[in-house]
Amino acid sequence: MEPDQALIDRLFRERVGRARAMPPEEKLLAGPRLLDRSCRIMADGIRDEFPDADEARVEEILRHRLDLIRRLEHTA
């Protein structure tokens, strides 16, 4: 089932409300903290995909994927 516009708008307003309630310190550092959290999940995925990879190899693949994401964002 596709979400209707009223639901999309309501969810957006909720996100706006949460952002207004966040302490300034948290907002400033949220970007880097969310990045670290995303990277931990990506690394878990890489370990699952490459069970024989050691941590250095996992880190290398992770960096490669982050570079790929950055390039895709700049050419979108």
Next chain:
Amino acid sequence: MTSDEAVIAVIDALGSLAVPYLLTGSLASNFYGIPRATQDADFVVHLEKLKISAILQQLGPRFRLDPQMGFETVTATARYSIRALTAPLEIELYLLSDDEHDRERFRRRRRIALLGRSVWVPTAEDVIVTKLRWSLQGRRPKDRDDVRNVLAVQADRIDWDYVYPWCDRHGTRELLDHVRGSIPPP
């Protein structure tokens, strides 16, 4: 070192060296809008006679400078990339350019007390003007989303008399009106 610790280390290094700076990019739009993950921490710095090596020295051995200097294409600003060795975040230091809006937003930057230190941020209006310009010229959907989020969160606190003349000069008024029109009413 985590990515947020890397950001704080750069703020402290710039503060220790008395380098005038301002946070920009998604760190600034997160501050005024709806936070999202970011791979880059962008700073505009006014180095004057100081060399980039002094900042690197202040940061210490946990950071590495990319030897290749880059350029930001919208305002032709020179850029240094610094990487924290154990964090995925990339630090981008943009030199203050001669671009008129770049200068104006730097002049209008605000000092706020955060995390027990002073942090320099642009105004919400300058985040909007800058992101619209990047969105139009860089064609990055994220910049447009960031503008929408800042507009929605800041709502009636935005000084439109400042924003619109810059948008007219940058050719982004139509885009601004389109983004404004896409925000659901409260």
